[in-house]
Amino acid sequence: MRLAELVAALSLGVDLGFGQPMEHVLRQCLIALRLSERIGLGDQERLAVYYTALLVNVGCHSDAHEQAKWFGDDIALKSGKYRYEQRSLAAAASALRLIGSGNPPLHRFRVGLEFTLGGFREVExxxxxxxxxxxxxxRRLxxxxDVQQAVGAAYEQWDGRGWPGELKGREVPIPSRLAQLAEFTEVAHRLGGVDAAVELARRRAGGQFDPGLAAVLCEDPEAVLGGLDAARTWEAVIGAEPALGVRLSEDQFDEALLAVADFVDLKSPFTLGHARAVAALVDAAASQVGLTQDERQELHRAALVHGLGRLGVSNAIWDKPGPLGTGERERVRLQPYLTERILCQSATLAPLGAIAVQHRERLDGSGYPRGLTAPAISPKARILGAADAYQSMIEPRPHRQALTAAQAAAELRAEAAGGRLDAEAVAAVLTAAGHRVARHRRGPAGLTGREVDVLRLLARGCSSREIAGRLVISPKTARNHVEHIYAKIGVSTRAAACLFAMQNGLLPPVDDAAA
Structure with missing residues (x-):
């Protein structure tokens, strides 16, 4: 397996999360590579350019929950990134117009006040x-x-006014500078042609962009931007990976899939650790129904990637506490289809997409996205569907509390009795769930038991006040716990704390009522 295929597939999901057409990131990768060739970079440097361009925005969905809290629709917010110059008054005004959008005027006023008092610092x-x-x-891939460093500096700017604003000029790694120039000129070129891309590069040269790199693009824009619309973008990008490209062993491929799954699950506090848990369930269930080792491995991998399509649906929907409207339900029903579309271009990943796209289908034809009936749903997809349903039930959702294991088991059995889920798959999943022993690691990074409780609630999106109410402590004590947790685990954001919780086996909490 070439790592490039997995990262390129992930980039298609990032496109959806930014409200951009799929292959936006792939095209920016080609632009960055063409620029790197024109300035004479060697293979090792071009490898860093290649993966930096593909990964530059991969972390932007990690706090989509907070983005939706402040701005209503995280995808609508991110889609405006390319309309205005970074840190400009126009960009700030555009974001402020979205504060609390989709809610009644009083709610918008309250959110706007909270944003003024401290939300803007949180967004920074x-x-x-x-x-x-x-x-x-x-790093996990x-x-x-040099790739890790370049991706970590991806939002720094030539003039030093980027994020976090610690680097400027030539201090910013050249792959970071190339990726940023390529990202924005790709959008300008797609929307307005070569002239628009050149105008953007010239206008932002010396500010956001390295003036030397901008000049290279402007000297011969056709050499850098020509033929992008006619190219078979996926094949072009995979074929353009520098000679030092990364190849994965079977074990490394599984680790890479797990890393991607964790990052996808960061999109909402209600799905943290979901893919890991579903993969563990299908592993145990598959051994009971006679699947071969190769089939079990393929099912395990499909379980890890089955939620990729969630990146293309706004958190205004995923995190909505009330009932969904008709249009919102239709967006949710697209999620498995989007997963398939993200994976189908890779010969290695396409079989996983073929399983994942069916995990919400039901034997009686009531599922989605295609309304398949029993004969068309594969045995592996039936197991994945039952495991996903069970795991979703025992996780909290914005409109309900988590079910106990016993309640989820009863619901799953009812689905099988009603002819919607495969009875054998349900039995295997429930047996697997009943024999699982949840591992409760006490004190990673020196966390106390109470701090672990606080971290779990924080990861689920609870505010300090909500944590205080759940644990019967004062809001000040809750805030102190959060500060101590961040200090102990060495992070500064909720998203990073969520990742720590997943990687250390702290999610979901132990359910003593497992059945």
Whole structure:
């Protein structure tokens, strides 16, 4: 397996999360590579450019919950990134117009007041944290240190006014500078052609962009931007990976899939650790129904990637506490289809997409996205569907509390009795769930038992006041716990704390009522 295929597939999900057409990131990767060739970079440097361009915005969905809290629709917010110059008054005004959108006027006023009092500082921290999380993903994918450093500096600007604002000029790694120039000129070129891309590069040269790199683009824009619309973008990007490209063993591929799954699950506090848990369930269930080792491995991998399509649906929907409207339900029903579309271009990943796209189908034809009936739903998809349903039930959702294991088991059995889920798959999943022993690691990074409780609630999106109410402590004590947790685990954002909780086996909490 080539790592490039997995990262390129992930980039398609990032496109959806930014409200951009799929292959936006792939095209920016080609632009960055063309620029790197024109300035004479060697293979190792071009490898860093390649993966930096593909990963540059991968951390931006990690706090989509907070983005939706402040601005109503996280995808609508991010789609405005390319309309205005960074840190300009126009960009700030555009974001402020979205404060509390989709809610009644009184709610919008209240959110606006909260944002004025401290929310804007939270957003600044979030943006700086995106690059840090992307760098952490690069580390987990075993990419070279220069890639990790470049991705970590992806939002720095030539003039020093980027995020976190610690680097400027030539201090910013050249892959970061190339990726940023390529990202914004790709959008300008797609919307307005070569002239628009050149105008943007010239206008922002010396500010956001490296003036030398902008000049290279403007000297011969056709050499950098020509043929993008006619190219078979996926094949072009996979074929353009520098000679030092990264190859994965079977075990490394599984680790890379797990890393991607964790990052996808960061999109909402209600899905933290979901893919890991579903993969564990299908592993145990598959051994009971006679699947071969290869089939079990494929099902395990499909379970890890089955939620990729969630990146294309706004958190205004995923985190909505009330009932969904018709249009919102239709967006949810697209999620498995989007997963398939993200994975289908890779010969290695397409079989996983073929399983994942069916995990919400039901034997009686009542499922989605295609309304398949029993003969068309594969045995592996039936197991994945039952495991996903069970795991979703025992996780909290914005409109309900988590069910106990016993309640979830009863619900799952009812689905099988009603002819919607496969009875054998349900039995295997429930047996697997009943024999699971939840591992409760006490005190990672020196956390106390109470701090672990606070971290779990924090990861689920609870505010300090809500944590205080749940644990019967004062809001000040809750805030102190959060500060101590951040200090002990070495992070500064909720998203990074969520990742720590997942990686250390702290989610979901132990359910003593497992059945």
């Amino acid at each position: 921290t979030m943006i700086a944290g995106h690059a840090a999380l992307a760098a952490d993903l690069a 075993s990419l070279p240190m």
